[in-house]
Amino acid sequence: MRHAQSLIARGEDAMAGPWLERAWRLAPQDADIAFALAVGRMGMGDHAGVVRLLHPLMRRHDFREGWTLLALAHIALAQWADARTIVAHVLSRHGFDDAIGGCATRVCTALDLPGWIGMTGDGTVHWGGLPAGVAPHMKTGDIAVRADMRVPRDGHGSATSYALPDRAARAATMTATDPHGRDLLGSPLHPAAIRRIVGAVRLDRGGIRGWAWHPADPAHTPRILIRDAHGATLVPPHDATQATPPCPGLPPLARPRAFHITRNALPATGCVHVQTPGGCDLPGSPILLGPLPTPRRAGTTQAGARRRDMPSRNGRVHVIIPAHGNRDLTLACIDSVLHARPQSASGLVMSVIVVDDATPDPTLAADLDRLGTTGAITLLRHATNRGFPHAVNTGLAHAGGDDVVLLNSDALVAPGWLEELAIVAYGRPDTGTVTPFSNDASILTWPDPHADTGDIPPPDARQVHMLMDAARTANAGRAVDIPTAHGFCMFIRHDCLDATGPLRTELFAQGYGEENDFCMRATRLGWRHVAAPGAFVGHVGGASFGMARHTLMQRNLWVINRLYPGYDTLIRDHVARDPLAPARRRMGVVLWRRMSRAQGFSRAVVLATHSMRGGVDRVITERARMWRARGIRPLILRPANESSPHDTPGFCIEEDCDGTQGLKMPVLTFRWPMERDALLAFLRTEGVRAVEWHHALGHGPRLRELCMALGVPYEMYVHDYARLCPRIAMVGPSGRYCGEPDIDGCTRCVTALGSLLDPDGEEHEGDGGIVALRTRFGHDMAHARQVIVPSHDVARRLARHFPTQAVHVRPPEDDRPTLSLPELVAATPVPQDMHTIAAHPRTGRVRVLVAGAIGMEKGYDILRDAARDAHAHGLPVEYVVAGYTADDAQLLATGHVFITGRYGDAEALSLVRAQQADIGFVPSVCPETWCFTLGLLWRAGLPCVSFDIGAVAERIRATRRGTTVPLSMGVHQLNMFFMSYGPRTLPP
Numbered sequence: 001m002r003h004a005q006s007l008i009a010r011g012e013d014a015m016a017g018p019w020l021e022r023a024w025r026l027a028p029q030d031a032d033i034a035f036a037l038a039v040g041r042m043g044m045g046d047h048a049g050v051v052r053l054l055h056p057l058m059r060r061h062d063f064r065e066g067w068t069l070l071a072l073a074h075i076a077l078a079q080w081a082d083a084r085t086i087v088a089h090v091l092s093r094h095g096f097d098d099a100i101g102g103c104a105t106r107v108c109t110a111l112d113l114p115g116w117i118g119m120t121g122d123g124t125v126h127w128g129g130l131p132a133g134v135a136p137h138m139k140t141g142d143i144a145v146r147a148d149m150r151v152p153r154d155g156h157g158s159a160t161s162y163a164l165p166d167r168a169a170r171a172a173t174m175t176a177t178d179p180h181g182r183d184l185l186g187s188p189l190h191p192a193a194i195r196r197i198v199g200a201v202r203l204d205r206g207g208i209r210g211w212a213w214h215p216a217d218p219a220h221t222p223r224i225l226i227r228d229a230h231g232a233t234l235v236p237p238h239d240a241t242q243a244t245p246p247c248p249g250l251p252p253l254a255r256p257r258a259f260h261i262t263r264n265a266l267p268a269t270g271c272v273h274v275q276t277p278g279g280c281d282l283p284g285s286p287i288l289l290g291p292l293p294t295p296r297r298a299g300t301t302q303a304g305a306r307r308r309d310m311p312s313r314n315g316r317v318h319v320i321i322p323a324h325g326n327r328d329l330t331l332a333c334i335d336s337v338l339h340a341r342p343q344s345a346s347g348l349v350m351s352v353i354v355v356d357d358a359t360p361d362p363t364l365a366a367d368l369d370r371l372g373t374t375g376a377i378t379l380l381r382h383a384t385n386r387g388f389p390h391a392v393n394t395g396l397a398h399a400g401g402d403d404v405v406l407l408n409s410d411a412l413v414a415p416g417w418l419e420e421l422a423i424v425a426y427g428r429p430d431t432g433t434v435t436p437f438s439n440d441a442s443i444l445t446w447p448d449p450h451a452d453t454g455d456i457p458p459p460d461a462r463q464v465h466m467l468m469d470a471a472r473t474a475n476a477g478r479a480v481d482i483p484t485a486h487g488f489c490m491f492i493r494h495d496c497l498d499a500t501g502p503l504r505t506e507l508f509a510q511g512y513g514e515e516n517d518f519c520m521r522a523t524r525l526g527w528r529h530v531a532a533p534g535a536f537v538g539h540v541g542g543a544s545f546g547m548a549r550h551t552l553m554q555r556n557l558w559v560i561n562r563l564y565p566g567y568d569t570l571i572r573d574h575v576a577r578d579p580l581a582p583a584r585r586r587m588g589v590v591l592w593r594r595m596s597r598a599q600g601f602s603r604a605v606v607l608a609t610h611s612m613r614g615g616v617d618r619v620i621t622e623r624a625r626m627w628r629a630r631g632i633r634p635l636i637l638r639p640a641n642e643s644s645p646h647d648t649p650g651f652c653i654e655e656d657c658d659g660t661q662g663l664k665m666p667v668l669t670f671r672w673p674m675e676r677d678a679l680l681a682f683l684r685t686e687g688v689r690a691v692e693w694h695h696a697l698g699h700g701p702r703l704r705e706l707c708m709a710l711g712v713p714y715e716m717y718v719h720d721y722a723r724l725c726p727r728i729a730m731v732g733p734s735g736r737y738c739g740e741p742d743i744d745g746c747t748r749c750v751t752a753l754g755s756l757l758d759p760d761g762e763e764h765e766g767d768g769g770i771v772a773l774r775t776r777f778g779h780d781m782a783h784a785r786q787v788i789v790p791s792h793d794v795a796r797r798l799a800r801h802f803p804t805q806a807v808h809v810r811p812p813e814d815d816r817p818t819l820s821l822p823e824l825v826a827a828t829p830v831p832q833d834m835h836t837i838a839a840h841p842r843t844g845r846v847r848v849l850v851a852g853a854i855g856m857e858k859g860y861d862i863l864r865d866a867a868r869d870a871h872a873h874g875l876p877v878e879y880v881v882a883g884y885t886a887d888d889a890q891l892l893a894t895g896h897v898f899i900t901g902r903y904g905d906a907e908a909l910s911l912v913r914a915q916q917a918d919i920g921f922v923p924s925v926c927p928e929t930w931c932f933t934l935g936l937l938w939r940a941g942l943p944c945v946s947f948d949i950g951a952v953a954e955r956i957r958a959t960r961r962g963t964t965v966p967l968s969m970g971v972h973q974l975n976m977f978f979m980s981y982g983p984r985t986l987p988p
Contacts, residue, residue, distance in 0.1 A: 001033060004040070013043045017838045018898060025901025031061050035252035038069055046838055047076040061251035064094040064216070071103045080110045084185070091118040091186025093193050095217025096126045104185055105129060114178040116185035119194050121217030123169030126161040127176070127184065135160075136184055140171040169195065170278060172362045192360050197222045197276040199240070199256070201284040202555035207263040208274060208287060211256040212240040218255040222276070226261055229271040229286070235261055237277075271506060280385050283552045288506055292562055315347045316402045317418060317491075320395030322388050323409045324357045327364040329540055330409040336461060337413055338376055346419045353398055355391040356381040389503040389514045396502050401494055406515070408488040411438075412461055412538035414468035420535040421491040424479045432496030432527030433485040433519060437471055437587070440541030441486045443574060444531055446471075446584050447666030463663050464538040467587075470594065474586035475534040480579050482531045483570045487515030489537045496527050507563075513556030520564045533583035581669075588666040589682060595665060596686060601633035603687040608637040610697040611652075614853065615932050616719045618905075619812050620694060624656050635686060637706075639698030640669045649702065651679060672702050680709055688712060693784070697722055700758050704780065716784040718794060720929055723777035724801065726755035726770065729857035729926040736925040736967060737949055740800070746770050774801060781805050790930040791951035797927065813935050817959040824961075825941040828909070837907070837914040840898070845876040848978050849917035849942060851908075851933040854885040859923025866971040867894035877975045880915045882908075883933075912940040919981050920944040925967065928952045945978075 001023045007016035020040040023033045034057050041049040050073035058066050067090045074083040084107050090100045096118030104116035108129045115129030117136055127136050138145040145168045168174060169191050176187040199212030199222070212222040226235040240257035250256065266272060269290035274282050319337055323330045334354065342348035354377045359365050372379030380394050392406055405421065407413075417436065425434045437446040439458055445451070446467075459467060500522040508514035519529050561567050596602075605627050607620050624634035640650040650671040655664075670679035691714035696703050707714050722728045725746070732738030732749050741749075747770060757773075778801075781787045787807045789795050795807050819827065854860050863879060864887075870877045871894045881891070881899040891897040903911050920937030922928075927950030934952055937944050944962035946952040947969075956962040965977065 001036065004036070008040070008043075013040065014841045016040055017044055018840045018900070021838065022899065022901045025903065031057060032252045035066060035069075038066075041838065042069060042073060044838060047073040049838065051077070062093075062215075063251035063253060064090055064097070064100065064218075065253050066251070067094070068097075068099050068103060071100070071107075075103060075106055080107060083107050084111060084113075087116070088185055091116060092188065093190050093216060095119070095121045095194055095214070095220065101126065101128060108185060113185050114180070114182045117176040117189065118186050119164070119189050119191060121195050121214045121220030123164045123166070123191070123195065124161050125164055125189075128160075129184075130178060134179060136176040136178065137181075138168070138174055138176045140168050140174045145174065164191070172360055192278075195278075196360075197280075197282075199224075199282045200552055200555070201274045201282050201287065202558070203287045203289070205263070206260070207266060208261040208272070209258070210240075210274060210282060210284065211244050211258045212276075212282065213254065213256045215251075215254070218253065222257060224259055224282075225275045225277060226266075227273045227275060228267070229273070234267070234272065235265050281387065284555045286506065292507070292559070314402065316349045316351070317342075317405060317422065318351050318353050318395070318399040318402055319405045319407055319418075320353045320355065320392060320399070321407050321409050322355045322357055322391030322395070323364070323368065324359050324385065324391075325361060325364070326410060327361050327367065330364060331367055332461070333407070333409050333411050333413075334371065334377065336411075336464070337407070340413045340415045340417055342418050342422075346422070348418060348422055350418060352377040353395045354379050355394050357387070357391040358382045358385040387505070389505045389508050392514075393502040393505060396497070401498065403494050404492050404497065406487055406490045406492065407537075408539065410540035411489055412459070412464045413489075414461075414465040414536070416472055417468055417535050417537055420472055420476065421532050423477055424530060424532040424534070425491050425493050427477070427479050428528065430526060430528050431479070431530055432493055432500070432522045433529045434479075434491040434532045435482070435485045435529075436489055436532050436535035436537045437467075437584075438486070438488065438537050438539045439467075440539045441488055443482060443571070444486050444580070446533075446536065447588055448584075449575070449578075449580075458540050459538045459663070461538075464536065466663065467536040467538075467591075470590040471536040471587050472534045474590045475532075475583045478533055478583060479530040480533060480583060482529050482580075483574050484516045484519040485529050488539050488541075490515055491532075496522055499525050500527070507559055508556055512552050513560050516560050516567070517563065520560075520567065531580055531583075533580060533587065536587075584666075585668055585670075588668050591663070592665060592668065592682075593685065596633055599633075600631065601687070603631075603689050604633040604635050604683070606635050606637050606683065606688055606691040607694060608691060608696070608699070608703055609694040610699075611638045612697075615930060616695055618932055619717070619719065621656055622812065623692060628657070632689075633686065635683070635688070637703075639702075640671075649700070650675065651699075651702070651706070653682075672706075676709065679706070683710060690714065690785075692717060693780070695719060695722070698758060713785040716781055716787045718787065718789045718798065718807075718929065721797070721927075722757060723780075724774060724797075726750045726757050726773065727753060728756050731857045731926050735856065735861055737927060740797070743770055778802050778805065791954060793927065793951045793954045794929045812930055813932070815935070815955055815959050821938060821941065821943060821961050824938055828939045831907070831910045837910050840880065840915045842916055842983065843878065844983065845878040845896075846919070846978050846981055846983055847915070847917040848877065848879045848919055848921045849882060849912065849915050849937065849940075850879060850921050850923060851882040851912060851936055853883055854881055854923070856886060857924065857926040859925050860886045862923045862925065862971065862974070863897070864890055864894070866974055867891060867896040869971045870894070870896040870975050873972070873975075875975050875979065877978050879921075880917060882912050882915060908936055909939055912936060912942075917942055918983055919978065920962070921978075922946040922952050924950065924952060926950065931955075 004016040004019035004023065007019065017040055020037040024037045027033050034053060038050050038053045041053065050069065054066060054070040058070060067086050071083050071086040074086065083103065087100065087103050087107050091104060100118065105128055107113065108116055115127060117125065117127040119125050130136065145164065171191050173188045173190055176184045176189065178184060194216045196214065196216060197212050198215050199210055201208055201210030212224060214220045214222055222240045224238045224240055225233065226238065228234055238259055238261065240259040242258040244256050244258035266289060272287045272289060274285040274287065276282065321333060334352065337352055341350055354368060356365060356368050356379060368379055371377045378398065380398060382391065396404060421434045421436060425431050435444050437444055439445065443449055500518060503514045504517055508517065607623055609616055609620055620636060624636065627634040636654045636656060638652045638654065640652045650669060653668040688710060690712055691707055691710065693703065693714050694717045720728055721730055727750065730738050730740060733752055738749060781802065782805065787805065788810045789798065789807050790810065790812055792809055795809055798805065798807060816824065850863060852858065854863060867879055877896065879897045881897065882903065883900065884902050885891055885899060888899050891899060900911060920942035922931055922934055922944060925947065929951055931952045934944060934955060938961050944956060946956055946964055947967040948964040949967055953964045956964055
């Protein structure tokens with residue numbers, strides 16, 4: 001990023017483009033980098049590239065500069081309808097500035113619109129496009145907005161402005177029309193949203209610290225008010241002006257401003273509110289000064305006596321849904337609850353209590369009013385926003401001593417969910433709370449509580465139905481102890497609630513941690529908390545607090561640990577034991593079986609491989625596609641827990657495609673040998689008839705044991721030399737091909753460099769060593785139905801060690817040697833994203849392109865030394881790596897190497913072609929068994945150079961699409977050789 005910015009500062013925008021692309025590939029989820037790349041593309045005139053990059057970014061972040069750039073790109077492409085939609089959004093919900101005003105004027109002119117209107121964070125309205133001397137007609141609700149407008153009379157279309165009255169400036173919506181009643185672009189305005197302040201606060205030893213900003217108008221300085229519980233001002237109004245590093249989750253160009261209220265300026269004890277000028281508490285407020293209140297302990301109530309016998313229940317359950325924003329999610333949640341009423345046979349009677357916590361969305365408020373009027377819900381409403389715990393407590397007070405379920409407004413439920421929670425809740429007399437599985441619920445997350453759920457879309461309503469049904473089929477009535485419930489969906493029994501009391505609003509304000517505090521208080525009173533893995537509830541997750549989420553979580557976790565020392569240890573212990581793992585797998589197995597039936601699979605094949613990605617995975621993907629086309633289900637088997645010596649090893653089973661209804665099948669993990677029978681039962685039920693043994697790395701002897709236990713034939717694929725060489729690639733101490741010495745030579749090499757195979761693998765068992773490794777390899781090949789190798793070079797090398805072993809050569813790609821290089825390029829379909837990657841500008845040097853992941857055996861040292869030689873001698877040669885290397889920094893430092901960063905298979909060809917290279921180079925110093933990047937370079941139209949070794953050299957000679965050079969060639973000779981090609985003339 002710094003290098004790109006320095007190039008832009010020097011006016012070399014075109015040269016900055018590849019560096020911006022590299023930064024984005026290194027950090028594709030970094031919104032700041034993505035936006036910088038979009039700006040760079042705009043500067044280079046790549047308007048379509050800006051659109052492709054910004055549309056997904058703007059789905060994640062809503063910020064004015066991004067929308068404005070996207071509008072400008074659509075305008076440049078004459079996509080006026082798209083530009084109008086974007087400009088209307090910015091004017092309506094973001095602070096006005098000259099850039100969006102210019103876009104608005106161009107859109108109005110192009111589409112013959114009457115004019116536009118916008119507003120800044122200080123309450124000033126701006127408009128344009130109206131005739132001189134004409135002002136818009138504005139209303140909030142049915143009330144006209146009147147003020148002393150001073151309209152300049154300097155010509156038709158002049159923009160003008162005036163300050164709104166305070167009431168109008170704080171309104172939720174304000175419409176604006178021209179004198180003929182036509183809506184202006186940007187109407188209705190949302191003044192409250194434009195003036196909204198976002199931030200968070202926490203208490204530390206130095207006082208109150210926090211940050212705040214106006215996300216809709218970042219240049220506007222936010223003002224903070226400090227008040228006591230009675231509304232009296234404790235500290236003069238405080239402007240947040242201190243620069244602060246952006247908080248996690250903020251959009252690009254965010255300008256949060258820090259503020260600090262010293263401890264001396266605050267009272268010693270009491271409740272302090274940190275508020276916006278509109279009277280809304282920032283997340284983390286109110287703050288309790290002085291000692292934290294001590295929770296009640298067991299014995300302070302009659303709960304224990306009441307629970308000696310199974311408590312009675314009246315069958316009535318209130319589902320409490322606090323609502324504030326996110327209209328679509330909230331209405332979808334309510335609708336799912338209403339359509340999942342319990343069956344009459346269950347004896348449950350459900351009511352739905354929605355607490356409107358002063359939503360700023362008038363449309364949502366009207367929708368809730370309608371539902372309340374029809375009797376579908378009981379609607380309770382706060383006059384001001386008080387936060388999630390307050391809203392819950394309002395609902396609890398209305399529930400009147402019945403069982404309740406606290407349900408987030410971003411959740412989705414399916415039929416049977418409430419019955420299952422109630423059954424589990426009353427399975428034991430001391431169960432206090434019950435929480436279901438979900439896609440995003442920390443320790444209750446299915447299928448993997450350790451996965452980052454941020455990039456995984458939540459299930460839709462149809463998928464929630466399917467997951468709920470699978471959960472109940474697999475785990476109906478089961479209960480698993482957990483240390484704390486999860487507040488997104490928490491069933492609380494009436495007697496536990498009566499004993500524990502409501503949520504503590506004085507400590508947890510807007511939310512996060514309030515359910516953990518409740519559960520810890522209940523635990524001290526003798527109540528248990530359990531998971532109900534027979535229920536599944538969908539959850540969007542993190543929708544409630546947006547940008548303040550991270551700060552609020554940190555603040556409240558600190559409070560929890562102060563109140564309950566050892567809380568973090570309690571959670572870590574549960575995570576380490578993972579008592580929910582069997583239930584998660586049972587649910588996964590149900591889904592796998594249903595997917596097999598839905599897609600008509602009655603037979604399956606196991607594709608066993610390692611846990612890494614690369615060329616082997618390419619073969620696995622193609623084999624899986626082939627089997628699926630034949631109506632046989634491919635099951636990909638990888639090693640589990642191979643990275644941790646403390647974990648029990650085993651197998652993971654996964655699938656490389658979506659299952660029924662677009663749902664990705666969960667990875668199933670089986671420990672070996674403890675869960676041997678469960679794994680065998682699953683594989684046999686799936687109809688496994690054969691195993692393809694692609695790679696044993698990470699499996700150790702377990703893969704052989706599994707094949708024997710299954711009793712089905714297997715085919716062995718040889719993708720590298722891991723079964724011959726513990727160093728895998730046959731690269732010795734010299735850093736190049738070892739020449740395959742005798743056993744003594746191999747032993748000395750492994751002793752000096754170490755083995756790259758499994759720490760607990762077979763070469764460390766018994767007598768160990770290379771002889772044992774190769775003996776087992778020969779035994780495994782001899783018992784295979786057939787042994788498949790990718791090239792004749794591999795077949796010849798195996799024949800040296802196993803002369804009687806029959807092998808079959810099956811190339812993973814069709815080189816079609818009858819085609820010349822131009823004919824191959826012409827026969828290659830043009831990628832759909834051919835123009836999404838900016839061309840790498842030429843520099844006058846011969847450009848040599850290397851593709852893939854370049855480690856030591858792939859020729860990293862060759863590449864580094866050649867680049868250093870080119871720099872030392874001022875040679876006009878440069879290397880571009882389409883991919884990444886073992887150490888990018890060393891190569892970049894030479895000034896003769898550029899590295900794009902990682903790429904996906906779908907964009908590989910476009911990326912390589914965009915580098916505008918003169919020749920391709922495969923610098924591998926080991927005998928490759930195949931090389932997918934060689935085929936990629938050919939399809940990009942590049943003749944290729946490689947060392948005269950392995951399958952790469954064999955393929956180049958067979959197709960005549962390049963040249964081989966001796967492995968002993970020095971790097972200076974290599975550079976001179978590349979210079980002989982000279983920069984080629986590229987087509988426009």
